[in-house]
Amino acid sequence: MITYVALPYQVKEITGSYVAVGLMGAAELIPLIVFGLYGGVLADSVDRRKLILIGESCALALSIMLLINAQLDNPRLWVLYVVGGAFAGVNGLRGPSMAAAIPRIVSHEDLPAASAIMGLRYQIPVIAGPALGGIIISIWGVTPAFSIDVISYALSLILLLQVSRIPPSEKTTPPSISALFEGIKYASSRQDLMGTYLIDLAAMFFAMPTALFPFWADQLNSPQSLGFLYSAGTVGALLVTLTSKWTLKVHHHGRAIIFAALVWGVSIALAGIFDNVYWVLLCLVASGAADHVSVIFRATIWNQTIPDELRGRLAGIELLSYAVGPIGGQMRAGGMAAVTGLRGAVIGGGLLCIASVTALSTVLPKFRKYDARTDPYAVSEREIRAARALSALKMEKPADEK
Incomplete structure (x- = not known):
């Protein structure tokens, strides 16, 4: 996650341009779409652990490339764009396999809690990484930051080698274009799933401000706060994770997602109003x-209602829904800031988020009314997984009696 700070910072240092930093999103977009969809198809067809290992190995190689480039007297800008795009492709390849592994090892009833715990597993490095990266970069530059990422990916690869195989479902189909379209057709036939994708896509595209953080820290006369701007949002995420027991009592997941997206837009708009770095951080x-x-609620809908044989392909679509929005948001923020200034881009983005989420919620009534207790897809998956667990228990009994 240190690279998450170092890449845009290095682009900003080389170019000094809002647009150049925003174009990092353009470099990432196509690889993410292509490998995200293909990674989803592969996750339903091959050993998911193997895909994750391949992705982690590629991430290690890319980090080494960034480290070498940073040590040059004149670091190459094109290398940053190429490696940024390649990182997006790697995340697209391994992301669906990581997401699809969860329903295989967690019971149906425990999936909301698992979603929160997995959020904690991601949020701790996301908080520490950008904060540490911001401090390291402000004191020593990007070279030590990239060095730490190389070491972290190497350690991650060693640990992943200890993980057992995660073979595909028995109902799996070979990877193909038709298998990909089968997943897309399934997703588009369900308004509740489309709601999870579209609401988040709109919220992230219109209100994601991260491309502006290197400039925002300067405008706040607090360059040392760069890492904290990146980490502030994930501090909030960690607080939710640590107090997430209340989410088990919420059954109307669609309404919760809509409300959360509106609060996101309001918070970003308010952050753009303040000149004090502490108020900005509080809003973030x-x-x-x-x-x-x-x-939490999007992951719960996905994990509780999607059949295992389609889980990888749908995880690929999910990856696009929550990754394309932020990448497009970088482009939107950079371009908008070049025209309206940083403050206009942040406040305007928050207001556009509120308007778009409100509009989508009115045209997606099935998503708005989703109830995990009565939804037919959730009920069906609950019954299938209960029967599977009972069957596994019956098979274990003779061995125990012996």
């Missing part, structure tokens, strides 16, 4: 908390 903490509430 609130935005991160709102976003993580959305993450």
Whole structure:
């Protein structure tokens, strides 16, 4: 996650341009779409652990490339764009396999709690990484930051080698274009799933401000706060994760996602109003908390209602829904800031988020009315997994009696 800070910072240092930093999103967009969809198809067809290992190995190689480039007297800008795009492709390849592994190892009833715990597993490095990266970069530059990422990916690869195989479902189909379209057709036939994708896509596209953080820290006369701008949102996410027991009592997940997206937009708009870095950070903490509430309930809908044989392909679509929005948001923020200034881009983005989420919620009534207790897809998956667990228990009994 240190690279998450170092890449845009290095682009900003080389170019000094809002647009150049925003174009990092353009470099990431196509690889993410292509490999995200293909990674989803592969996750339903091959050993998911193997895909994750391949992705982690590629991430290690890319980090080494960034480290070498940073040590040059004149670091190459094109390398940053190419490696940024390649990182997006790697995340697209391994992301669906990581998401699809969860329903295989967690019971149906425990999936909301698992979604919160997995959020904690991601949020701790996301908080520490950008904060540490911001401090390291402000004192020593990007070279030590990239060095730490190389070491972290190497350690991650060693640990992943200890994980057992995660083979595909028995109902799996070979990877193909038709298998991909089968997943897309299934997703588009369900308004509740489309709601989880579209609401988050709109919220992230219109209100994601991260491309502006290197400039925002300077405008606040607090360059040392760069890492904290990146980390503030995930502090809010961590607070939600640590107090997430209340999410088990919420059954109207669609309404919770809509409300969270609206709070996200309001928080970002308010952050753009303040000149004091502490108020800005507080607003970003609130935005991160709102976003993580959305993450928990979107993941719960996905994990509780999607059949295992389609889980990888749908995870690929999910990856696009929650990754394309932020990448497009970088482009939107950079371009808008070049025209309206930083403050206009942040406030305007928050207001556009509120308007778009409100509009989508009115045209997606099935998503708005989703109830985990009565939804036919959730009920069906609950029954299938209960029968599977009972069958496994019966098979274990003779061995125990012996």
